[in-house]
Amino acid sequence: MSTVFEKIISGEWAGRFCWAEDSCVVFATIAPTAPGHMLVVPREPWAKWTDLPAEVAARLFEVARIIGSVQETVFDVPRSGLVIAGFEVPHTHLHVIPLRSEADVSLANATPASDEALDDTTARLRTALVEAGFGEFIPPEMNVCPPTSR
Template sequence: MNNSCIFCSVTKGDIPSNTIMENDWTKSFLDIRPINPGHTLVIPKMHVNSIHDLNEENYLRLMESVRQISSILHEKFTPRKVGIAIAGFDIEHLHIHVVPMYRYHDITSEKYLTGTILEADPNSLKEIEEFIKSE
C-alpha cells in the first residue's frame, strides 16, 4: 500500500467507493467520471503502477476480475460491446477501465477529448451500483 495513493485509500476503505465486486486480490468500483453508466475500474489491491510489474499469476487474477466485471456489465446494460482500456496517466496505480460501449468511440471517449465528461452525481452512482448488484 502507498499512503499517498488514492486507489490504495479506496482499497483500505478510507475513501468511499461504489464497489461492484471485491475479492482477496482485486477491487472493482464505479468510475466517478464515467464514459457511460456502469463504467467500472478494476484495480489490484496491492500498489503497482503498471501491468508490466505483475507476475503471471497476479496478471491472470486481475484479468479474471476484469472478465467477471465485463460479463456483469454486458448482462446488466446490454451494450453492443464492453471495452477494456488501461491508461493510468492520471493515477499511478494500475487500473483497468471496463466500459459498456454503444458507439465505436465510447472507449476513446469523445467526452474526454472534448472536455464534456463530468463527475457523476453520487446518488446516480449509488443507483447504478444497486442496479448492477441486483438479481
C-alpha cells in the first residue's frame, strides 16, 4: 500500500514542491498551522524517523534548516519551528513551520488552506530559495516532482 506522500511524490496526487533531490522533497501541507508550513519528506517511505539511516536523517535535518531559515525571511517571523510526529501518515516527515507564537507549532491548530494561498506561499519560498543560492534543488515546475537522478 502506498502512502499519501508516495502518491504526491509520484505525481499521482497533486503537490506543491519547493525542493527536490535524490534523498528528499519539500512540499506544502494542505492544512498548515501558519502560512508557509512545509513538509520535508524522504523519498523512501520509512514509517518512523527513528528508522531512518543516519545519512538520510542528517540530510533531512539540513534541508529543514535551510527551509526554516528562508521561511524566517519570506514570512517575516522571528523563528521557524520543527515538528516530527508521524501519526497521521506512516511515512517520515518533518513539519517546518514559520512561527509567530507557540500556537503555530501545534498541529492541532492546522486548518485547510486555499489553493491560491498554497500556490502563493510555495512560489514565494521557491523564489527565495533560488535567491539564496539553492536553485539546483528547485523543481522546474511547482506541481511536478522530478524523478531521482538514479
